[in-house]
Every structure is written in structure tokens, then in C-alpha cells.
Amino acid sequence: MATNEKLSLKNYNLRHTDCRQDVLMAFSNSNAALSHSDIEYAIDDKYDRVTIYRTLKTFVEKGIIHKILEADGGSKYALCKMQCNSEDHHHDHVHFKCNSCGDTTCLEAINIPSITLPKGYQRQEINLLIEGRCPNCPK
Numbered sequence: 001m002a003t004n005e006k007l008s009l010k011n012y013n014l015r016h017t018d019c020r021q022d023v024l025m026a027f028s029n030s031n032a033a034l035s036h037s038d039i040e041y042a043i044d045d046k047y048d049r050v051t052i053y054r055t056l057k058t059f060v061e062k063g064i065i066h067k068i069l070e071a072d073g074g075s076k077y078a079l080c081k082m083q084c085n086s087e088d089h090h091h092d093h094v095h096f097k098c099n100s101c102g103d104t105t106c107l108e109a110i111n112i113p114s115i116t117l118p119k120g121y122q123r124q125e126i127n128l129l130i131e132g133r134c135p136n137c138p139k
Contacts, residue, residue, distance in 0.1 A: 012062040019047045023055045024064070032103035033068050033076035033095070068095045068104055069127045076104050095129045100137035104129075 008024065009016050026034060026042035034042070039052055047055075056077055059065040068076045078095075094110040097103070112128050133139070 019051050019055050027079045032105050033078040035076045078106050092126050097131045098134035100133050
């Protein structure tokens with residue numbers, strides 16, 4: 001395992017396991033968000049679905065990755081670019097899903113505008129997904 005991944009797990013007070021190492025490497029090697037099945041494929045089905053699910057859940061809770069809700073009801077996950085933690089994720093940005101290649105990417109430079117909720121409502125998370133064609137796909 002690369003030193004960066006070990007340091008990341010240690011920085012988030014997570015015990016090193018082979019599954020955590022492999023899942024983190026899958027994210028490190030990808031330019032796009034990953035679904036559960038993408039991760040299974042990337043790590044050659046070395047671990048059962050539940051182990052991978054628990055690893056993803058732990059990574060979200062610790063602020064290593066964030067969850068992206070897809071229009072079809074599915075989920076993908078992407079590495080947090082900023083220093084997130086279990087109390088505060090900083091991923092209020094736009095996500096873009098390419099309808100040609102299927103990749104979902106974070107558009108960090110585009111922030112979601114501030115939204116004022118009615119009295120009594122409390123924001124926990126904002127998800128904004130734009131669908132279209134990415135610059136890597138031919139017209």
C-alpha cells in the first residue's frame with residue numbers, strides 16, 4: 001500500500017485493514033466517482049459485498065469520501081478533496097453525470113448556491129446532480 005493511503009487511514013483514526021487499503025486505492029486510481037459494483041470490480045471481488053459496504057459507510061462517516069445520489073436512485077462515492085471529518089463534510093458542490101460514458105465527477109469549482117429554508121427546517125446535506133455529456137465523450 002502506498003504511504004499516502006496509510007497516512008490517510010491513520011489521520012482519520014482508522015485501523016488498517018486489507019479491505020480499507022484496497023478500497024482507498026480504488027478511489028486513488030479513479031478520476032470519477034465509484035459505485036459499489038465499480039469498487040468490487042476494481043478490487044477483483046476480494047471481499048464480500050457487506051464488507052465493502054461497511055468500509056464505504058465508515059469512510060463516509062469519517063469524511064474520507066462523500067456519497068453522490070444518482071437520478072436513478074443509485075449511489076456513487078468520491079474522495080473528499082478538502083479536509084472533511086465525521087462532524088463536517090465540505091462537499092456542497094455540483095456533481096456531473098455523463099450520459100455517454102456514465103462517469104460521475106465532482107465539479108469543485110461550482111458551488112451550490114445558498115438556500116434559505118423555512119423556519120423549523122434544518123439542512124444536513126445538499127445534492128445537486130447535472131446530467132449531460134462530458135468533454136471526453138465525442139458529440
